[in-house]
Amino acid sequence: MNRTLRLILAALSAALLTLTIAACGEEESTGGGGSETEQTGAVEPIEEDPANKGTSVTIGSKNFTEQFILGNVYAQALEAAGFEVDTELNLGSEQIAFKAVESGQIDGYPEYTGTALTSFFGYKTDEVPSDDVEAYELAKEEYAKDGITALAQAPFDNTFVVTSTVETAEELGNLTTITELSELEEASEVSIAGFPECRQRTDCLLGLEEVYDWTPEFVSTEAQYEAIEKGDSDFVFGFGTDGALSTDKYYTYEDDENLFPPYHITMSMSDEAVEEIGPEGVDVIERVQEPMTEDVMRELNARVDLDKQEPEDVATEYLQEAGFID
Amino acid sequence: MTVLASLLGDFGEAIDFILHERESVSGGVQVGGLGEMADLTLRHLLVSFVPIVAAVALFVPLGLYLGHKGRGEFVAISASNVGRAVPSLALLAFFIAYLGIGFANVATVLFLLAIPAILTNTYVGVRQVEREAVDAARGMGMTDAQIVRKVELPLALPTIFAGVRLSTVAVLATAIIAPLANWQTLGTPITEPQTYGPAGQLGAALTVAVVTLGVDGLLRLLQRAMTPTGLKLASRGGGSPRRMKRLARPTPTRRESPA
Numbered sequence: 091m092n093r094t095l096r097l098i099l100a101a102l103s104a105a106l107l108t109l110t111i112a113a114c115g116e117e118e119s120t121g122g123g124g125s126e127t128e129q130t131g132a133v134e135p136i137e138e139d140p141a142n143k144g145t146s147v148t149i150g151s152k153n154f155t156e157q158f159i160l161g162n163v164y165a166q167a168l169e170a171a172g173f174e175v176d177t178e179l180n181l182g183s184e185q186i187a188f189k190a191v192e193s194g195q196i197d198g199y200p201e202y203t204g205t206a207l208t209s210f211f212g213y214k215t216d217e218v219p220s221d222d223v224e225a226y227e228l229a230k231e232e233y234a235k236d237g238i239t240a241l242a243q244a245p246f247d248n249t250f251v252v253t254s255t256v257e258t259a260e261e262l263g264n265l266t267t268i269t270e271l272s273e274l275e276e277a278s279e280v281s282i283a284g285f286p287e288c289r290q291r292t293d294c295l296l297g298l299e300e301v302y303d304w305t306p307e308f309v310s311t312e313a314q315y316e317a318i319e320k321g322d323s324d325f326v327f328g329f330g331t332d333g334a335l336s337t338d339k340y341y342t343y344e345d346d347e348n349l350f351p352p353y354h355i356t357m358s359m360s361d362e363a364v365e366e367i368g369p370e371g372v373d374v375i376e377r378v379q380e381p382m383t384e385d386v387m388r389e390l391n392a393r394v395d396l397d398k399q400e401p402e403d404v405a406t407e408y409l410q411e412a413g414f415i416d
Numbered sequence: 417m418t419v420l421a422s423l424l425g426d427f428g429e430a431i432d433f434i435l436h437e438r439e440s441v442s443g444g445v446q447v448g449g450l451g452e453m454a455d456l457t458l459r460h461l462l463v464s465f466v467p468i469v470a471a472v473a474l475f476v477p478l479g480l481y482l483g484h485k486g487r488g489e490f491v492a493i494s495a496s497n498v499g500r501a502v503p504s505l506a507l508l509a510f511f512i513a514y515l516g517i518g519f520a521n522v523a524t525v526l527f528l529l530a531i532p533a534i535l536t537n538t539y540v541g542v543r544q545v546e547r548e549a550v551d552a553a554r555g556m557g558m559t560d561a562q563i564v565r566k567v568e569l570p571l572a573l574p575t576i577f578a579g580v581r582l583s584t585v586a587v588l589a590t591a592i593i594a595p596l597a598n599w600q601t602l603g604t605p606i607t608e609p610q611t612y613g614p615a616g617q618l619g620a621a622l623t624v625a626v627v628t629l630g631v632d633g634l635l636r637l638l639q640r641a642m643t644p645t646g647l648k649l650a651s652r653g654g655g656s657p658r659r660m661k662r663l664a665r666p667t668p669t670r671r672e673s674p675a
Contacts, residue, residue, distance in 0.1 A: 208610065214443030283517070286595045287608040292444035310598045311517045313509060322517040
């Protein structure tokens, strides 16, 4: 999926976004900020192993908030384990990041299973398994052909979520599923906003028609949440871990027919690099992502997008709050 | 050679995309082909022409007025520089708060983009008209309005047209951002790579280039049609009005040729 353009505009409209939701965002961050990612000490802290000194590893990421945070989390965790870590955290689109791994410029970066299957391995969107484990296994198999190991997937799913404002939800009687939305009397008169590409994708707008027999009017924009705030549309296709969803202004509807394919993070790392860092390094990567549920990831994204913290600091906070580092 | 071949291959694919419908990259829908490209081109032209025409209608008169009065240079130049310094993409995001998502938003952004070159060139064009010509017109008893209409405007026309053409090219090239505010243009295949693929991106880019050159060519024809015959003759006579004037000076006495 092309998130690059989405993010160019998202970044540019960020200033505006904050103007309109600053008050709320700040309440969120000062209020329940830390508690959501804090674990009850269930995780084992990362131990520094002197034997790892001298093993260098380069972690990459694509160029949007969630990727910046994830790149920093993995890099800082590996560093805590004693590895010598370099970062390349601004690699642009998935095509560039993928080539960087293939050519050995970076050792690995976090990629979404759904993106890998459609962007790298030629799967049509309706061929992507709707079961997240199946999708991961398929991606892993395909990656292996290119000499890349797909490490275990992270818990959160950053797929599309049909979202409205809380006010709209109340007016419609707080329905819970997309099926219920599609059965509304006014179903064909409502509109839904989404990033431009959504319009002609079977896993996005076209899917609503095919799977739910629902044909809302489409509003193509990069400023999805502003669209429902300003009344340009009734619903939006948000992304599951958008920081905006951590506020209490929005209401999401369940994809009860499993239309949206899974987009779980898997660290895609060259086979050589996996060998270099060994089981210990792999364990660090797979362990630090374990507490990352959708709620946690939304909160982390919100700290960067809404509270304007640096991704690097947010990553450190996460590792501390979860108990991986002091 | 292989680079050249693959380059040719890419262009071949792009042209094939323009001519023939195909299934989208992510599947499930037909994209490309002459029908869709023509539709996108029309929408592209519509959202570009409205702001250009508006900018010409409002800012050529303002430039003429300021140029004629010889004041407001600061306004003319700095206002247009500010206009050029703010990226259109940022404006698009900015105006969502006020104009919502859609045609009005895109047209406003492109309108702001079109103003600078038109205003500045009109102002500069009028200022460059030789004072002697204006004084002569005034001496003949022309009113200010007549001077502007019959002397300054025709003489500034080439500069004004240069500004209009500059703005038009900028607007047509920038209209590819329109899909980001719910107005489909030739930018659509460029902003939806997962649907249209590289062939669609290149095909749309080529179409934008051809359309832009075509419109620029039409403006050049319009410019020729509007240029007063006198000026045309002057330039056909092998020089600018300035050169004509120089030629009109008394000829220096010719040196005696050696016998």
